[in-house]
Amino acid sequence: AQSVAQPEDQVNVAEGNPLTVKCTYSVSGNPYLFWYVQYPNRGLQFLLKYITGDNLVKGSYGFEAEFNKSQTSFHLKKPSALVSDSALYFCAVRDGAYNFNKFYFGSGTKLNVKP
Amino acid sequence: DAGVTQSPTHLIKTRGQQVTLRCSPKSGHDTVSWYQQALGQGPQFIFQYYEEEERQRGNFPDRFSGHQFPNYSSELNVNALLLGDSALYLCASSTPRSSYGYTFGSGTRLTVV
Numbered sequence: 001a002q003s004v005a006q007p008e009d010q011v012n013v014a015e016g017n018p019l020t021v022k023c024t025y026s027v028s029g030n031p032y033l034f035w036y037v038q039y040p041n042r043g044l045q046f047l048l049k050y051i052t053g054d055n056l057v058k059g060s061y062g063f064e065a066e067f068n069k070s071q072t073s074f075h076l077k078k079p080s081a082l083v084s085d086s087a088l089y090f091c092a093v094r095d096g097a098y099n100f101n102k103f104y105f106g107s108g109t110k111l112n113v114k115p
Numbered sequence: 116d117a118g119v120t121q122s123p124t125h126l127i128k129t130r131g132q133q134v135t136l137r138c139s140p141k142s143g144h145d146t147v148s149w150y151q152q153a154l155g156q157g158p159q160f161i162f163q164y165y166e167e168e169e170r171q172r173g174n175f176p177d178r179f180s181g182h183q184f185p186n187y188s189s190e191l192n193v194n195a196l197l198l199g200d201s202a203l204y205l206c207a208s209s210t211p212r213s214s215y216g217y218t219f220g221s222g223t224r225l226t227v228v
Contacts, residue, residue, distance in 0.1 A: 034216050036216070036219075041224075043119070043207075043220050043221045044158070045219070046216045046217070049215065049216055092216075098211060098212050100163065100211040100212075102171060102173070103160065103216075104160070105150075105157030105159075106157050108155075
């Protein structure tokens with residue numbers, strides 16, 4: 001069975017500091033990993049994905065994620081946080097290569113960036 | 116180019132009633148998936164429609180049903196509403212053979228009282 005875990009309910013960082021939002025996964029087969037962001041009263045917005053290739057994936061709004069197969073992790077990172085990055089972040093794994101495969105989402109991590 | 120459109124945005128229903136939620140996919144997308152997001156939780160897969168047929172289903176009871184129309188729009192129906200059905204219902208559209216992720220709508224907030 002596929003699953004993801006986001007061990008932190010909340011992450012607090014100061015504006016300008018680097019941020020990391022953690023995600024670990026459990027899959028049978030190749031992992032297809034995603035990060036989405038959700039702003040209040042909005043749907044989820046795609047940030048980035050790992051399908052294959054380089055372990056460091058670059059995405060929207062300056063975010064990147066590092067795929068680590070040995071640690072089964074896919075942590076989201078940003079070198080310098082902005083107050084506008086404050087939102088709810090979801091890690092997700094898909095149980096196959098294509099969109100007809102199901103997504104499994106983590107429970108979410110609330111990111112608070114303070115001025 | 117419109118993204119995924121869901122209606123209504125908010126809805127209040129009484130236990131035992133039935134509800135229908137609607138979704139118009141992003142232009143060029145032909146697959147619609149529905150997710151339930153309870154407060155403080157991540158989205159949970161309900162089902163997926165492609166070519167007007169339910170292709171996959173998550174762990175939801177038969178009270179949850181759906182439909183896809185020839186124009187690719189979709190409806191989610193929930194019968195015999197329970198308090199626990201209160202959640203944000205998200206529609207996501209895609210093309211099935213794409214390796215990219217979904218495009219999500221803003222959701223319908225359903226409150227069952």
